[in-house]
Amino acid sequence: MTVDTDRHLIREMNTSSFDGREVKALIEYGHFGGFDLPTRIELHLNVQFSESMEIKDFGPSAQPQSE
Numbered sequence: 001m002t003v004d005t006d007r008h009l010i011r012e013m014n015t016s017s018f019d020g021r022e023v024k025a026l027i028e029y030g031h032f033g034g035f036d037l038p039t040r041i042e043l044h045l046n047v048q049f050s051e052s053m054e055i056k057d058f059g060p061s062a063q064p065q066s067e
Contacts (some may be wrong), residue, residue: 009036022046
């Protein structure tokens, strides 16, 4: 984890596993109403997929119920 200690912000996070999977997040901030909030989070994934890359249908999305 990389922390901007002057502004108290997390700039970067990295994680890895024993089998070689890695995830890296880079975070950019903007100043809104006196607060620094994330405006962009960039993820870098280095993982092996065990499933095929085919599109799967999970069914219809939930629709609001009218009364």
